[in-house]
Amino acid sequence: MKDVHIHIERGPYTKEWIDTFVKQAVEMGLDEIYLLEHSHRFQEFSPMYAGIRSYSEYQNSWYEKRTGCTIKQYTDLIAEMRQYTFPIQIKWGLEVCYFPDYENLISDFITSFPFDFATGSIHWVNGFDFDHRAEFWKDINVELLYNQYYDSMLALVNSGLFTGLAHPDSIKCFHFFPAGDLTPKYRLLADALNRHHMYAEQSGGLALNYGFPEMGMNLSMLDIFKRENVQIQFASDAHRPEDVGKNISEMRSALYQ
Helix, strand or coil: CEEEEEECCCCCCCHHHHHHHHHHHHHCCCCEEEEEEEHHHEHHHHHHHHHHHHHCHHHHHHHHHHCCECHHHHHHHHHHHCCCCCCCEEEEEEEEECCHHHHHHHHHHHCCCCCCEEEEECCCECCECCCCCHHHHCCCCHHHHHHHHHHHHHHHHHCCCCCEECCCCHHHHHCCCCCCCCHHHHHHHHHHHHHCCCEEEEECHHHHHHCCCCCCCCHHHHHHHHHCCCEEEEECCECCHHHCCCCHHHHHHHHHC
């Protein structure tokens, strides 16, 4: 059993910190974990975030508080950790925010080091941070935003840059839903994931980090992905060691019942 989305961002780049994630993984019955960092953490990705920084003072402040590391600090940690033997398998990678105008930059950094995986995600649509605060949705055209979100996600998959798709239904985090039928978008996404040999996360992140009652993808999306034999991997979206493996068993049982 594996957990393919675990952030290490809240601690130092030391073996002692990594050991806390491994210990929890063992206790949760996992035999493999995917450790990663957000692209916004690294100075080298800063050009991608110019648009979201200029969108609002809140977003600019949010970004400035979270960035500043260098890719080399992270890759040095990975190189060091690969010298050790752990009781479980560890894969190392990045969660990269996808912006279509920066595919070359993304490609350069993904290929600059032998990462084990690269997960693509959508966190902003036309500069808007849909998953930060519910009050920011005031005056947002929900129908339009959802369609733009899935168009961006389809472009992400078709870019061919990534091995996995992070939390593909996270736009529902604050319980705003469109009236229209999105199943045609889900079918296009399923087809693109298969063509590019990518997995989609069945993520417990919204339940863990937002208290969302539904686990993972909405049932319509999940049914289409299952019917089209999209590769599905389970993810906690943990940001703390104690959350490693959370909701994995429940999501596995629900998917394979």
